[in-house]
Amino acid sequence: MESGKELFDVTIIGGGPVGLYGLFYARLRGMKAKIVDALPELGGQLVTLYPEKNIFDVGGIPRIIGRDLAKQLVEQALSLNPTVCLGEKVISFVRHEEAGQSDFELITENGTSHLTKSILLTAGIGAFNPKKLEGRGIENFEGKGVHYFVLEKKEFKGKDVLIIGGGDSAVDWVLNLLDTAANITLIHRRDGFGAHEESVREMMGSRADIRTSYELKMIRGDSRVEEAVIYNNKTLEETTLSVSEIILNLGFHADLGPIKRWGLEIDKGGIVVNARMETNITGIYAAGDVASHPGKLKLIATGFGEAATAINFAKKFVDPASKVYPRHSSDMKSLPTSTAD
Numbered sequence: 001m002e003s004g005k006e007l008f009d010v011t012i013i014g015g016g017p018v019g020l021y022g023l024f025y026a027r028l029r030g031m032k033a034k035i036v037d038a039l040p041e042l043g044g045q046l047v048t049l050y051p052e053k054n055i056f057d058v059g060g061i062p063r064i065i066g067r068d069l070a071k072q073l074v075e076q077a078l079s080l081n082p083t084v085c086l087g088e089k090v091i092s093f094v095r096h097e098e099a100g101q102s103d104f105e106l107i108t109e110n111g112t113s114h115l116t117k118s119i120l121l122t123a124g125i126g127a128f129n130p131k132k133l134e135g136r137g138i139e140n141f142e143g144k145g146v147h148y149f150v151l152e153k154k155e156f157k158g159k160d161v162l163i164i165g166g167g168d169s170a171v172d173w174v175l176n177l178l179d180t181a182a183n184i185t186l187i188h189r190r191d192g193f194g195a196h197e198e199s200v201r202e203m204m205g206s207r208a209d210i211r212t213s214y215e216l217k218m219i220r221g222d223s224r225v226e227e228a229v230i231y232n233n234k235t236l237e238e239t240t241l242s243v244s245e246i247i248l249n250l251g252f253h254a255d256l257g258p259i260k261r262w263g264l265e266i267d268k269g270g271i272v273v274n275a276r277m278e279t280n281i282t283g284i285y286a287a288g289d290v291a292s293h294p295g296k297l298k299l300i301a302t303g304f305g306e307a308a309t310a311i312n313f314a315k316k317f318v319d320p321a322s323k324v325y326p327r328h329s330s331d332m333k334s335l336p337t338s339t340a341d
């Protein structure tokens with residue numbers, strides 16, 4: 001995690017496809033650029049909502065699944081060595097007006113801060129919060145064996161793991177932890193899975209114990225998770241599993257949250273921008289799903305164009321001597337190699 005008092009030309013809030021493309025473009029234009037995302041992983045909706053779904057409408061790519069498009073966008077963005085801060089949800093900003101300069105300080109939920117001359121908001125439909133199960137003792141065990149994200153596989157090495165869910169994330173984590181965990185049980189409250197068929201087939205043939213029509217009844221343990229009581233929602237038969245780690249993969253809620261109270265003009269849930277992707281606050285730009293303008297279409301392809309427009313105008317804003325319109329990317333002779341350029 002990176003934060004601190006280093007001043008960036010542009011800080012991009014939101015590491016979905018549009019923010020990632022904006023990050024690449026900002027570095028291409030020689031800007032000192034940083035991206036901040038609330039999630040532990042880059043990719044936005046591509047990785048959280050539809051990692052296995054096909055996408056057919058991105059120019060130059062006949063067909064690609066969400067996860068692979070995210071991977072290519074990350075590769076492109078990181079090729080120009082930007083600064084990346086994950087697991088940090090931006091909640092507010094203050095503006096420092098000193099000696100004719102006007103910089104922003106972004107504040108995150110974790111208490112870290114980021115100094116920047118301009119902001120590109122690519123927060124999409126908002127920060128994703130994992131859906132939780134009410135009661136059942138879960139709250140008492142968050143951080144003590146109950147997980148909503150897998151940050152490091154090694155945490156599960158040699159452990160007995162229970163995974164709850166039937167979507168892509170749940171199935172992917174069963175497959176991913178097969179080489180790490182001692183035992184894996186997956187429970188899903190329905191008969192069928194929402195995950196990609198190929199992955200479900202692979203999981204069903206694996207050593208994992210898969211139980212459909214099963215739900216969590218309660219978690220037991222002293223200072224950490226020790227047991228999970230599960231039940232069959234058709235027969236009500238209960239089973240006690242000896243597990244030390246429980247991963248809940250039940251999907252996400254998305255919410256723009258505090259950004260709605262920044263004084264930005266909002267229309268139909270989106271942040272109003274003009275043709276330069278400028279918001280009503282000088283120095284703050286928006287692009288992608290979060291931006292609202294006449295004729296808005298929430299597509300990856302349109303978001304890429306909006307991000308390029310926003311960054312070109314942000315470049316002119318932070319460096320008035322520069323051109324807005326760079327013309328050919330191949331003419332950018334001194335492609336930057338590090339944020340210190």
Ligand SMILES: Cc1cc2nc3c(=O)[nH]c(=O)nc-3n(C[C@H](O)[C@H](O)[C@H](O)COP(=O)(O)OP(=O)(O)OC[C@H]3O[C@@H](n4cnc5c(N)ncnc54)[C@H](O)[C@@H]3O)c2cc1C
Pocket residue numbers: 013014015016017018019020036037038039043044045046049050053054055056057088089090091122123124125126127128256259287288289290298299300301303
């Ligand atoms: C099921 C489904 C299928 C789709 N299929 C297609 C398709 O085939 N083709 C197509 O073009 N489009 C498709 N879309 C739409 C497409 O996914 C979106 O247009 C695209 O993801 C928008 O990208 P974005 O970068 O603007 O936002 P997002 O992908 O939503 O990313 C926003 C990021 O911002 C982060 N964030 C939000 N708030 C904060 C904060 N306060 N602090 C830090 N980080 C924050 C979030 O964690 C997230 O990572 C589909 C959407 C869905 C749901």
